[in-house]
Amino acid sequence: MKKYDKIYQKDPDYFGHTSKQFTTTINAFDFKEGLVLDIGAGQGRDALYLAAKGHKVIAVDSCATGLEQLRERAEEKNFPIEIVHRDALGYTPPKDLDAIVLDQFFHEVPNNAKVPFLKRMMAHLRPDGYLLIADEKSVLPMLRSALKEAKWDFIRDKNGVLFALKPV
Numbered sequence: 717m718k719k720y721d722k723i724y725q726k727d728p729d730y731f732g733h734t735s736k737q738f739t740t741t742i743n744a745f746d747f748k749e750g751l752v753l754d755i756g757a758g759q760g761r762d763a764l765y766l767a768a769k770g771h772k773v774i775a776v777d778s779c780a781t782g783l784e785q786l787r788e789r790a791e792e793k794n795f796p797i798e799i800v801h802r803d804a805l806g807y808t809p810p811k812d813l814d815a816i817v818l819d820q821f822f823h824e825v826p827n828n829a830k831v832p833f834l835k836r837m838m839a840h841l842r843p844d845g846y847l848l849i850a851d852e853k854s855v856l857p858m859l860r861s862a863l864k865e866a867k868w869d870f871i872r873d874k875n876g877v878l879f880a881l882k883p884v
């Protein structure tokens with residue numbers, strides 16, 4: 717059995733609530749009822765939070781156990797969450813997303829794939845779309861550099877959170 721299947725089976729609420737930093741940032745989105753992609757969604761703490769705010773969410777993860785737990789919770793609340801069970805590195809999202817969130821995902825990605833994957837995702841956001849990354853501090857410098865190189869505006873770059881806006 718894969719690592720996260722084991723973890724999520726043991727505890728259906730392994731990561732607990734969406735972090736305060738994350739909710740503060742999500743609450744700063746300047747759109748309502750947007751289309752938001754949650755990559756490495758896990759058991760769905762962020763996807764459920766986003767859906768409760770009125771957004772349509774696409775939740776991608778390679779772990780079936782976490783996604784099943786998410787599906788049950790989403791169905792209970794009648795939330796419009798599209799669940800995609802696959803390796804995110806080979807996933808092509810729709811164009812013109814309003815936001816992409818990656819909460820504790822990038823440290824799972826091999827180093828040589830991090831920036832190419834980020835760049836591919838950056839292309840799927842609409843102009844003025846939001847990118848929200850929360851992760852271990854060690855993985856952020858290369859992601860920050862790629863965003864700076866592409867002239868993205870940083871709304872927040874603090875305490876393991878990169879929150880950036882795609883230039884128009």
Ligand SMILES: C[S@@+](CC[C@H](N)C(=O)[O-])C[C@H]1O[C@@H](n2cnc3c(N)ncnc32)[C@H](O)[C@@H]1O
Nearest residue numbers: 720731756757758777778779803804819820824
């Ligand atoms: C640390 S957990 C974070 C889960 C969730 N974002 C949260 O903050 O609660 C990392 C998640 O990334 C998923 N993951 C890791 N590599 C992946 C990949 N290549 N494609 C899709 N999901 C992946 C794992 O299955 C796991 O659910």
